[in-house]
Amino acid sequence: MSPKQNREVPPLRYEFVHRIKRDFPDLEVILNGGVTSLDAAAAQAIHVDGVMIGRAAYRDPWMLAVVDSRFFGASDPLASRREAVLGYLPYVARQCEEGVPLHAMTRHILGLFNGQRGAKRWRRHLSENARSTNAGAKVIESALTLVAAEAAIPPRHTGGGVYL
Ligand SMILES: Cc1cc2nc3c(=O)[nH]c(=O)nc-3n(C[C@H](O)[C@H](O)[C@H](O)COP(=O)(O)O)c2cc1C
Structure with a gap:
């Protein structure tokens, strides 16, 4: 095909x-x-x-x-998206050292924060920075910081008890 x-x-x-x-x-x-x-x-x-x-x-x-x-009647391995990313970082660092381009790894986590505050920033930061020369795991760490910063901003309140 x-x-x-x-x-x-x-x-x-x-x-x-x-x-x-x-x-x-x-x-x-x-x-x-x-x-x-x-x-x-x-x-x-x-x-x-x-x-x-x-x-x-x-x-x-x-x-x-x-x-x-x-x-599977087992406990879930990860409590948060952030924890998942932190667990991924050592692997990313090792692969980068072996010459694997960062974007080949970030492309699989672009959707990780979908539906969450900061999802757009997460995607944009990774997309814009993962292809630059010498891009390493630090790019993912800074994307994580951006998401955390956005999540910390008090959400807009609709007045009806529903957060947008
Ligand atoms: C990122 C991605 C990678 C995939 N890689 C393979 C692959 O290497 N070999 C394969 O036979 N199918 C591959 N598939 C196809 C899936 O196994 C599956 O057959 C297909 O996505 C249809 O299922 P879905 O409707 O749940 O996506 C891949 C699908 C995705 C989304």
């Missing part, structure tokens, strides 16, 4: 997948494609052995933070 064909989503026929599992119960069947939330994954997991989430998790990686508690 060409890259363009590869990006096109074919018709999704989940009931076919469920049927394969019913007809061949000894096969391990993992459903993949178009699953955009953990609720949707849970609904599919009733019928099959596993569910994959691709693009949705790429857009909003933090959706995976509660997978362990929700699906």
Whole structure:
């Protein structure tokens, strides 16, 4: 397939997948494609052995933070997005030393703060700085500081008890 064909989503026929599992119960069947939330994954997991989430998790990686508690009866490994980033930094530093360009790593975390205050700053700072020569893990640290600064600004209040 060409890259363009590869990006096109074919018709999704989940009931076919469920049927394969019913007809061949000894096969391990993992459903993949178009699953955009953990609720949707849970609904599919009733019928099959596993569910994959691709693009949705790429857009909003933090959706995976509660997978362990929700699906595997384990405690979740990370308490916050910030903790996830701090845990990523030593890896990034090592890779940079080995010549891996920073943007090859930041591209996977651009969506980490989506839906949070500071998400735009986070994305912009990483996008604008990760490609400069000698860009290292410090770029991510400064993006984190920007997010924290924005989150610290008192939110605008709508008057109705809802924060925007
Ligand atoms: C960032 C990203 C990288 C992917 N890399 C691969 C890959 O290396 N090999 C592959 O077979 N599919 C790859 N896929 C495709 C996914 O496995 C999945 O089939 C596809 O994204 C459809 O599922 P979705 O609707 O949940 O995104 C990738 C998808 C994304 C979003």
